[in-house]
Amino acid sequence: MILPISQCLFNGINQDPVSQREIDRNNAVYNLQKNRNPFIDNPSWVNAIWGKLQILLHLQPRQI
Secondary structure, eight states, rough: OOOOHHHHHHHHHSSSSHHHHHHHHHHHOOOOOOHHHHHHHHHHHIIIIHHHHHHHHHHHOOOO
């Protein structure tokens, strides 16, 4: 079972791609703090990481 909030966030991220404004903000934050949001730089990581989690959440434990 997928938790409703995680499904909502996952769908939202897939339906709303990274905008130029988010890229510019990520760059500005880096200039000040020297850290970046890796999901802005690599949007495919969302599916690579959280997509696998969703598959695992769908798996049912074996019945003994």
